[in-house]
Amino acid sequence: MNFTIQNVLIPDENAYKSVDVQISDGIIAAIAPELDPVGTAVNGKNKLLLPGFVNAHTHSSEMWQRGIMSILPLELWLAELYDFAPLDIERVYLSALGTAVETLMSGGTTVVDHLVLIPDRELETIAAAVRAYREVGIRAFIAPLIQDQPLAAGIPSGETDEQVHESYFRPTEVTLELMQAAIEEFHKPEDGIYFALAPTGIQLCSDALFEGCVGLSNNYDLCRHSHLLETKAQQKLAQEKYGCTAVEHLNRLGYLNSRTSLAHCVWLTDSDIDILAENQSTVVHNPLSNLRLGSGIAPILKYRQAGVNISFGCDGASSNDSQDLLEAIKIGSILHNVTDADYQHWITPKQAVEMASLGGTKGLNLAEELGSLAVGKKADLVLYNLTDLSLLPRTDPIGLLVLGRPTNVVDSVWVNGKQIVDNNKVKNVNVDRLRQELFNRSQWETKRKSKTVAELEQHYRSIMNLKD
Amino acid sequence: MNFTIQNVLIPDENAYKSVDVQISDGIIAAIAPELDPVGTAVNGKNKLLLPGFVNAHTHSSEMWQRGIMSILPLELWLAELYDFAPLDIERVYLSALGTAVETLMSGGTTVVDHLVLIPDRELETIAAAVRAYREVGIRAFIAPLIQDQPLAAGIPSGETDEQVHESYFRPTEVTLELMQAAIEEFHKPEDGIYFALAPTGIQLCSDALFEGCVGLSNNYDLCRHSHLLETKAQQKLAQEKYGCTAVEHLNRLGYLNSRTSLAHCVWLTDSDIDILAENQSTVVHNPLSNLRLGSGIAPILKYRQAGVNISFGCDGASSNDSQDLLEAIKIGSILHNVTDADYQHWITPKQAVEMASLGGTKGLNLAEELGSLAVGKKADLVLYNLTDLSLLPRTDPIGLLVLGRPTNVVDSVWVNGKQIVDNNKVKNVNVDRLRQELFNRSQWETKRKSKTVAELEQHYRSIMNLKD
Incomplete structure (x- = not known):
């Protein structure tokens, strides 16, 4: 038209x-x-x-747990999430629909869904999210969240010896085969649906998984998307696991390029920042979840000064707990004024809009065709x-x-x-019906206890030097 | 009914x-x-x-400048505001109406308006705001912003000698007489309109002004409301002016009691915090303006641990730039998770609601009659x-x-x-007509230059040790 x-x-x-x-x-x-x-x-x-903004990092199915997650740091919050996330295919569809609607109604035209997969129903999970995004008509990157190590591996051990954890339920190569099948089935840029390789991060992924993703992304010319150094615990973990920083390690693995976008990036060193700049990788800033989980304030003004591309994400609705992109852009701009006394470095509203639009598309290798008001x-x-x-x-x-x-x-x-x-x-979603479906499939909850948090908490407090 | x-x-x-x-x-x-x-x-x-929340600190007429103020620290931002705030009585009325509407629609039932007065039309200014609040039906504290020193006095001089500034246009005692007249005319708690004494802060007020306000508030049993240590520059200024901290000085003047609420409180020492706790004074937390102006992160978790009462404010719409109290409560809770690694100290949503309601009424000496769902x-x-x-x-x-x-x-x-x-x-405001009035009395602006910022900037940068 x-x-x-x-x-x-x-x-x-x-x-x-x-x-x-x-x-x-x-x-x-x-x-x-x-x-x-x-x-x-x-x-x-x-x-x-x-130009439309990019919601450059979210996990759509976390909508089912929004509002109720305890006020905890990432590692314990994740343990609670694992205990209380009864997903089914219809829920995946509905929360993708909800995520798309909230993203659109706050200025977003593209969403990057770091999609949590239902074990053994991975392709169906992806299909449900794709169905929702196609129905709404939003541009969507499906970035299935994969890992090949169990939850406990994500917390530093405090030991200098290499740690052995129980093995993940599925071997690395099988996960990679699954990703290849999903790419073949779902990557359809002409329909506005893009596939991205998305190992969750160094905390739960082996080198083999990262390398497999590098291979697939090169073969199919696809984007890569991961969490990176969201918490101080992950910074410690990288030293334990690799004896160097996470960025140095990912760089050695060849994971960082101009099609790589990295969510959070709170705990990078100055030389890590230089590495991101050299590789033209993108930082996805999720200011609200970084505050909610107490992860820290990402050094966004330093990234800007180093020439690192930045975009904004809402992050999943269990750690924010909304998908209002304008809110993420506001807080993700003004938050950094307290990190640098020189106001000449502060982000202006116009700069924030450019980060959210052109910055967003750059991180998805789409800046030539999207992200600004320009003829063509x-x-x-x-x-x-x-x-x-x-x-x-x-x-x-x-x-x-x-x-x-x-x-x-x-x-x-x-x-x-x-x-x-x-x-x-x-236009294409009956929002009243969506509300009714979300209402019917939920209950106002009051209190609940996470077994996994109880198991991990003492170790977490000890490793983070928190008093008993 | x-x-x-x-x-x-x-x-x-x-x-x-x-x-x-x-x-x-x-x-x-x-x-x-x-x-x-x-x-x-x-x-x-x-x-x-x-229970209704309290918007415990705002300046309603700043609504006329929202969205357009440069991204600057308080001292320079204030200079810009002074250059571009052409107020008239009708504007005062309309922005009070707008502030009341936005406060109500985000859960607030009480607003504390640290009201900017039009010179030589002070009583009319107050009357216009009162008219708006009575029309809407919101409970309102009118806290006329008074000072007796000129703008330039608010920036540290960098000199150890006492500074002499040009005198303010109105003598201190005349301002105090004006306040007494306003109290007699406007303080009507039975109608939901309360008067408060509100010297702007140590940066622009003499001891005589503070002492006069103490006298009036004691005589009429009224609340006191001021800005306190919003910026690092004010911390320096207090040392220059008093040779001690601002809190120590205000304590000596007898300004701090359980009816004193203090906006911002970003730069207090641990012993300052103890002084607030002893005096049962209230900290009004304005997280969004503190970020926007780069003022810093108020040590809210420390206040909580010291037993200092805390409430939330939106601050004026030129430094936020909205009057959405739920946004201030959200950011004012989660922001502090990055200031203390121990998540057991973090503010839960239920605690935040209590701070915004009961905490708000405590700071206004109304906790016995308001602020919680309790019979009576x-x-x-x-x-x-x-x-x-x-x-x-x-x-x-x-x-x-x-x-x-x-x-x-x-x-x-x-x-x-x-x-x-x-x-x-x-119910009682025609919001469409309000929108039309705001629309008609404004223009989309593009760029403008503040003369006063230009005059003050070099000195500000030098005093704050910012590079040229």
């Missing part, structure tokens, strides 16, 4: 201008004032048009209504959007030129 | 229970399952009832709709409310037993 958004505000160098934006065959065909309308006319008056790029666009109370009075539209607390301001969203949100409503 | 909220969820020790809540003559008369209904029946099914207390209540997508699936209602990103979940609000929000709509 061809259409022309008329009289819409777009950012311009240091200011704004009112223009018409023509979209033909899913591509931005022209941007200029008073164009001859092509196709349907869309009224852009009192609205702001921006694909039309992944978001139109914001500037007359909502939360964006008034009129001042700087992007300042209001990023630094304020906008609610219900997403008027329209197009992905690949196809409209999927119209008049603040997702 | 008497009414009974039926079958509503309320928090209970570690869990929740479904009860009926009876309100008679503005007072909570009974809380128990299956009560005989008294007055109007209100359906509480699938809803959560909580005044009915300042908020009913949340738990079936909105942002609060689903059903898990822990308070966890979802505090850690999620709820939107449009405030179903009903009562202040003093009077309903002022019904079915997610403010």
Whole structure:
């Protein structure tokens, strides 16, 4: 469908201008004032048009546990999550739908789902998420979360000898074969569904798993996505496991390139940062989950100064507990003002928008075709209504959007030129029915005790030097 | 009006229970399952009832500059604000209305407006804000922002000699007389309008002004409210001005008591914290403005451990830039997880709710009559709709409310037993007309240069040891 958004505000160098934006065959065909309308006319008056943002790291099925996870650091939080995550295929579908809806309604047009797989039903799990994303029409990266070591291996032992853990339920090579089958079945960029190789991180993956993923990503020209140094415990673990930093080790394995995006990156050294910059890898900043889990404040201003690309993620809804990308962008910008006294280094709202859009697409190897308002790029666009109370009075539209607390301001969203949100409503999802399904499959819970947390807690406290 | 909220969820020790809540003559008369209904029946099914929160520090008229203020530290940001804040009485009224609406729609029933006064029209300014708050029906503290030293006095000089600044446009005693007149005219607790003495802070106030405020607050039994040690520059300034910490000095002046609430409190020493605890003064935590202005992270976990009462504020909308109290509560809780490795000290969602409600009322000397769901207390209540997508699936209602990103979940609000929000709509304000007024009186702005920032910047950078 061809259409022309008329009289819409777009950012311009240091200011704004009112223009018409023509979209033909899913591509931005022209941007200029008073164009001859092509196709349907869309009224852009009192609205702001921006490129879609990327929700560059999430775990959709964590939506089922949002609000209820104890206030714990990652390692213990993960133990609790393992105890209380009864997933089934329909739940995977519903939470992917919910994640897509919340991402869209906060300015996102692409989601990277570091997808938790139901054991022995991996391909079905992926199929359910793909079904949801295709239904909504959001651009989606399916990054199935894989590991080949058991949960306990993720906490430093405190011993200098190499640790032996019970083996994971599935051998590394079988996991890699599964990934290959999934790539063949699900990687369909022309339909907006991309596959990524996504070993969870150094804490639960062997070198063989990383190397297998490097091989597959090279063979199929796919992105790589992992957690990296989210916690101080992982920094300790890397030293125990490798005798060097996690980044140095991943670099030796050839895992880091310009198609590698790394979630969190809280505990990197200055020389680790240089390694990321050299490899042109992307840091996915998840400020809200880093605070909720007490992981730390990622050195984002240092990354910017080193020229490392940065994008924003909501992270899974058990560690945030929302999928509001505008909230992640706000906090992920202003949080760093307390880490550097020199305000000339602070992130401005316009810079934050660029990180969330162009930065997001760079990390997914899509910056040439997506991520900015430029003729020739694909039309992944978001139109914001500037007359909502939360964006008034009129001042700087992007300042209001990023630094304020906008609610219900997403008027329209197009992905690949196809409209999927119209008049603040997702077109292809019955949100009332989704709400009913989420309601029916859950109960207000009150208290619960995690057996695995109880098993791990004493060791965790001792290794992290916390008092009894 | 008497009414009974039926079958509503309320928090209970570690869990929740479904009860009926009876309100008679503005007072909570009974809380128990299956009560005989008294007055109007209100359906509480699938809803959560909580005591109203307190927006314990804001400056309503800053709404006119939200979104557009440069990304600067407080001292320079304030200089910019002074250059671009053309206030008039109608604007004061409209921004107070907007502040009240946003506070209500995010769970607040009381607002503390550290109100910026239009010079020579002080009583009219106060009257305009009072008019707005009475119209909305929110409980409001009018805390007129007063000072008796000029802006430049707020930045440390770097000299050891006492500094002489040009004198403020109005003598201290005249300001105090003005406050007395305002008290007589506007302090009407029975109507939900309270007056508070509110010298802006040590950076712009003389001892005489503080002492005058102590006198007035004692004579009329009123609260005191000030900024305190928001920035590192203010910490330096206190040493220059007093040769001791700001808290030690205010303590000597007799300014600190249980009716004193202090906004920010970022740069206190451990012994300062003890002084606040001894005086039972309240810290108003404004996490979002502290991040936006790079002021620092207030040591909230230390305050909790020392037994200092804490409440939450949004701060003015030029330094946040919203009045969403739920956002301030979320970030003001999880932010501190990165300041203490021991998760046993972290703030839980239930604790955060108590800080925002009972903590808020304690700081205003109203804890005996407000701030919790208890028989005999005044009915300042908020009913949340738990079936909105942002609060689903059903898990822990308070966890979802505090850690999620709820939107449009405030179903009903009562202040003093009077309903002022019904079915997610403010009853006595035409919000569409408010939007139109805010729209008409503003322009999307693009760039602007502050003369005062330019004048102060070099000195600020030098005093803060920032590189040229």
